[in-house]
Amino acid sequence: MLRNKFKPYPTIDDILEACEDSLEYAPSLDTLEKDIRNMKQADVLDAPIEYCRKNKGYWYTNPNYSINSIPLTEEDITTIKEALDLIKNIGGKRVNERFSEAIQKILATYSEEFPDGNSQRKIIQTDYVEGAKGYENFNKLYEACKNQNPISFAHYSYNSREFKAIIVHPILLKEFENRWYLIGYSETHNSIRTFGLDRIYEPVLLKRKYIESNSNEVESYCNDIYGVYPLENQPKQTIRFLTSIKITNYFEAYPIHATQKGEKNESGSSFFTIEVVPSIELIRLFRSYGRNLEVIHPNWLREQTKTLL
Structure with missing residues (x-):
């Protein structure tokens, strides 16, 4: 409302009325006045809000100000630089090509915005090894988890040395010791199971009803464990x-x-x-x-x- 050039200088009553129209409850005038005072504080939004006595309403002394484009402090910029350096050294390829491309775009912008960055000096090293299997299917499995889409794939067992067709209702993707796993309800096993991404081949999204697992069972299966493969018939x-x-x-x-x-x-x-x-x-x-x-x-x-x- 403060940036609306067609209806400038909104009064406190105008703001209250707008809140009543868009919110489930109406704040008090006292609450709104406190909110405006808080917005003006430097450590909150540092908003240049002033009351215009002539027009009897509020306005921004800086017409270009917006709470959606809050300026960064030097400390904010330093923190972002460090976070981007961490992303750069970890690398997107350990997940999949799509994420890698997104990270490369961010890093390209980072180089333009902060050309003084010492990109040659590597100060973080991870144990990721190029050529690890399974990441080529990461995007499809991620989408299946996000959209709760049942999926079918050929699963290869290192023990029996054979492939088996599996239908899974995916729950989440989990990383442990630099390896990725799909956790989901397996129709084949009639229970929640874990499948290493390196043993998943030719995943196909299925048009069938998603079977949702019990939330408490999922919580226990994913968190009450060290690792990813619980021993059968062993309780917590x-x-x-x-x-x-x-x-x-x-x-x-x-x-x-x-x-x-x-x-x-x-x-x-x-x-x-x-x-x-x-x-x-x-x-x-x-x-x-x-x-x-x-x-x-x-x-x-x-x-x-x-x-x-």
């Missing part, structure tokens, strides 16, 4: 393990799950507990530490790893 449970002095600090600095809690011993070793659904990746992680990690509970998981103690 408390897992307790002991770490040696050598690796305790690593677990304290980088918790393996949001539920992780630690009890440090005087010797420097520590007992940790996590509340998760056991997974293939969790067993692999525990085994990788050899004698420096001992599973205390549950007993079945201790049996899986005690040969390394």
Whole structure:
């Protein structure tokens, strides 16, 4: 209303009436006056709003001002530069070509706007390796998740060395240890399953009704786990393990799950507990530490790893 040249200098009553027409509730005059004062504050919108006594209404002293084009501070620009450097070093190709092209456009603009940037100096390095499989289908799988579109594809099993036709009602795409996975309800397995993108071939969108999974089940399947492949018939449970002095600090600095809690011993070793659904990746992680990690509970998981103690 402040930028409307055909009806300039709106009064507080004009603004109130407009709010009543467009909002589900009507703010009070006191609320509107406080909002205008807040908009004028430098740390909010720094809006050049003034009351014109002659025209008995509000106006912008700078006619080109708009809350949709708030100027950036030097700190804002520095932060954006750092974020763009991070994007540039991570790279879009680790997701798919479409995202990569979008990032390249942003970076091209970045180079024009900030030519003083030191583009030759690489200060972030990731473990992404060129040539990884599966990213060619990322866009189609992403759209299927977003639009809740059932999808069919040929899935290759590394264990049985054979292809199998799968129909999935996709839920989300998840990255773990620099690998991408599709999580969705599988008609073939009649349950929520995980499929590595590197084993998905020829995905095809299907014209059939989408089967929506229970939200609590999805939440548990995606978050109550370390990794992506939960062990069958294993519920969420408390897992307790002991770490040696050598690796305790690593677990304290980088918790393996949001539920992780630690009890440090005087010797420097520590007992940790996590509340998760056991997974293939969790067993692999525990085994990788050899004698420096001992599973205390549950007993079945201790049996899986005690040969390394």
